[in-house]
Each structure stands twice: as C-alpha cells, then as structure tokens.
Amino acid sequence: MSTQRIHHKNGKINIVLHDNNATNLNSHNHAEHAGKDPFAHIDKELSTFVGMNNLKRKIKEIYATIIINEKRSQMGLSNTNQVLHMLFKGNPGTGKTTVARKLAKIYFDMKLLSKGHFIEAERADLVGEYIGQTAQKTRSLIQKAMGGILFIDEAYSLARGGERDFGKEAIDTLVKHMEDSGDDFVLILAGYPYEMERFLTLNPGLKSRFPFILDFPDYDVDQLLEIARQMASEREYQLSKDAEWKLRNFLYKQESMLNDNFSNARFIRNVIEHSIRMQAVRLLYKEIITPDELMLLTGNDLKLEDIESIW
Template sequence: METQMIRNRNGQINIVLHDKKEVRLENTGQVHYIENRPFMHIDQEFSSFVAMKELKRTIKEIYATIVINEKREQLGLTCSKQVLHMLFKGNPGTGKTTVARKLAKIYFDMNLLSKGHFIEAERADLVGEYIGQTAQKTRNLIQKAMGGILFIDEAYSLARGGEKDFGKEAIDTLVKHMEDKHNDFVLILAGYPFEMERFLSLNPGLQSRFPFILDFQDYEVDQLMEIAKQMASEREYKLTKEAEIELRAHLTRKTHEIKRNFSNARYVRNVIENAIRMHAVRLLRKNEFSTEDLIQLTGKDLHIDTI
C-alpha cells in the first residue's frame, strides 16, 4: 500500500494510505492509475485454502501492522516489535499443520523470519528421560528452529504427567525462550480444542504469551464439497454430477455422526485419493477409454458405501 506522511500545522503527522498508484508514462507523459492491492500476495498464498476467513483476516492484520510500523519507524515514531507466537485449536483435518507450514513461507516473504523453515515436533522431541536432559533437548530444538517456525502438535502431551513430569521443564524452557528470542522464532502450539483448553487452564501463564489464538472450525458440507472438487481438479480429475450428489449425501451423513471421529478435509482427501485408485482399476479392466473417461470420477469410483 502506498503511504504518504503529511505533517499538519500542529506538527502532527498524518499517514495517508492510497489504494491507487499514479504512474506517468515517460514517452507520452500520460498518467495512469494502477489499483493497489496490498494483500494480493496473501490472497494468492491462501487461494487454495477453502474458508478460513478468520485466519486470512489475522494474517492481513499482521501484515498491515508491519508495513505501518516500518513507516512509523522511518519517522522516528515508537513501534513495538510484534510477537507472533500462536495457538491453534481444531479437530483433526481442519488444516492446522498445513496452515502453519504456509505461515513459515509467508513470514519469510514478509521479512519476519530470516530462514522461513518449518520444524514439526512432538513430546518425544522435547522431553528427555532424566533430569537436565529435557531443558537441553528443548533448547536444541529451539536453536534448530531459529529463523523459522517451531510447530508443536498435541502440545498438551507436554503436561501429561503433571508437576513431576519432565514435560513441565520443556514448557518452562519454551516460555523462557519465546520471550528472549521472539524476534526471529515463531512458536505455534496446536491440538484438539478440548485438550488445548484444559492444557491452558492448567498452565495459566501460558495463554497470555500467545497474542494469536486461532480456532479451526469443523467444515460445513458445502465447504467439504468445495475442498473435494478442488482436490480432484488439482489432480486433473472431475467428479461427475452423479458422483457429486452421492458425495454430498455421504458427507451430510458423516458430519452428523460423532464429530470427534471425523477428520474433515483429510477424510475428503482420502475419499478422492481412493476414488482415483478405483477409477484406475475400473478403466484398466475396461481396457478402452476416451480422454473424458480418464478425467471423470464416477459415483462407483467413490466407493463410499464401504467407507
């Protein structure tokens, strides 16, 4: 976004944001206006993610704050460094890991992280078996994650054994480092909503250290259908109308069953990947097929009666 600093009579500085940029052509002197789309890059990076409105909005807010902070800094105004540590709460297959991976890239592009790599860890990567080992293991992991994102899945498993457990030492070490080194290291703790709530209530100091808490909602049937069609099209397949109707009916049933056992977009991915295998077997048996046959996934290929 183009910005302009204007100092008024009282010496106050006004920052004017332009959503249009003036471009003068050298040869003709003609003036053109190019529309500025400050969030285009973020929109592009998230274009393959269905729904996730809250997340997309949060990332845009972070980006806007950074740009404006830079402008403020140029004018000698106070600007505080943003702490970017995050908590992700969501049921299986709602996109927590995929989004965290994407953020590593986006933060690197935004110059917020110097390397932009992604390290996924679980309890065993942090917690040792004897006294002193845990702090060392956790420190090593943080060291490896410097310049990137450290993503700890099922974070509550760190508090599994209560006060005497070495997991507590891992949490304390993480907390210490997330404050000391927050400028070039982003910690994301992720897990299922109920367990995360409990984990945070048992570790009261923790929540306030994470300025961003994101809820990954279960997907609605319409969203799951959009994900399914997108997953098929990314692989250059297309669901027939009849397959779409069957899949919609199936997903409607599934989402009404116990939510806990339903793995949202991952479930859809499995259905599509399974259908692609079934489709291949069907065509090979037929041994004669058109281009259209090679593309179309039918209701039969979905094989959803048995899943």
C-alpha cells in the same frame, strides 16, 4: 524447496526449508497499491484455504502493521516488533498443520523470519527420560527452529503426566525462549479445543504469550465438497455430478451422526485418493480410454461403503 526428515525412536522432527528465491510478499512496490486492494497478493497466497476467514484477517493485520511500521520509521517515529506466537485449537483434519506450514513461507516472504523453515515436533522430541535431558532436548529443538516456525501438535501431551512429569520442564523451557528469541522465532502449539484450553491453565502466564489464539472449526458439507473439488483438480481429475451427489449425501449423514471419528479434510483426501485407485481399476478393463475418462471420477469410483477402510 527442500525437505529433510530426522527420525527418532519415539517420535519425529519434520523440517521443511523454503526456497530463498521465492517471491517476497514484502518486496512489492507499495505505491502501486494506491487505489487498489493492498491485500490482493495475500488473498492469492491464501486462496487455497477453504473458510478460515479469521486466520486470513489476522494475516492481513500482521502485513498492514509491517507496512505502517515502515512508514513510521521513515518519518522518525518509533515502532515495536510483532510477537507472532500462535495457538491453534481444532479437531483433526481442520488444517492446523497445513496453515502452520504455509505461515512459515508467508512470514519469510514478509521478512519476519530469516529462514522461513518449518519444524514439526511432538512430545518425544522435547521430553527426555531423566532429569536435565528435557531442557537440553527442547533448547536444541528451538535452536534448529531459529529463523522459522516450530510447530508442536497435540501440545497438551506435554502436561499429561502431572507435576512430576518432565513435560512440565519442556513447557517452562519453551516459555522462556518465547521471550528470549521472539524476534526471529515463532512457536505454534496445536491440539484439540478442550485439551488446549485446559493446557493453557497449567502454566501461569502461558496464555498471555500467545497473541493469536485461533479456532479451527469443523468444515461444513459445502466446504468439504469444495475441498474435494480442489483436491481432485490439483491432481487433474474432476468429480462427476453423481460423484458429488453421492459424497454430499454421505457427508450429511456423517454430520447428522455427530461422528467423533470423522476427520474433516483428511477424510476427503483419503476419499479422493481411494477414488483415483478405483477409477484406475475400472479403466484397466477398457481397450480404448479417452482423455475425459482419464480425468473423470464417477459415483461408482467413490466406494463409500468401504469407508471404514479409508478412515
């Protein structure tokens, strides 16, 4: 997999290209699934996602439709291409960008997209400063995204300036190309739940162009702890019992406070990375360090009293 970043003065476009030699989800011998779970390989692909049961069901529906359409074609029956444009609603740190990036790979493996690359953009990448520039910038971005996924976070910002704002021109251009380029282009818009609901009312027919509108609820305490264990394990660390206890108590406190600034899995990632640095400082004072000590993050390493600096 290769990554290319193109920076702009007021924004950024992040392009991720997938390795064309990746295992293809649609290349399985489907006869081998007889009497077995036909979705086992999808479950494996999505196993790192905590929760998100609705998303997992939708991916299985898409995959099942592909396979059944193949069988219909073999028997001379007609079938139609699936429209895969999506809208994600959720607070920060609920996995919207991570899921969108993963979908680019999955859709490529399913042969739904020809390239499977992922382009992340924001308002400044689409909206120009004078008449005519916005449509040109938006079309250029869509062209870069052909064969992959164009992901626009905080999409409601395109409509924040009212009727005279050039953001409306970007929305209109996106809507047009959603229809014209639907077979090899997926648009995913994302943002806060309330703002995205309001955004959908600004363009007639916009909501109907997104067959998949998915809510990304905040993680509960048990899910956040599972994410913490997973993030630590990926880095070849593990949390001690007292570290888990300390983190659980802190998360319950944040949950009871209904803290609007709490950032879900993003916060957990910062806690793990901060704890790793604290562990390094602690171990540096020791003359002999065992492999177990190098892997263990203790309650003392979780400096949650410094939480404002981690957020």
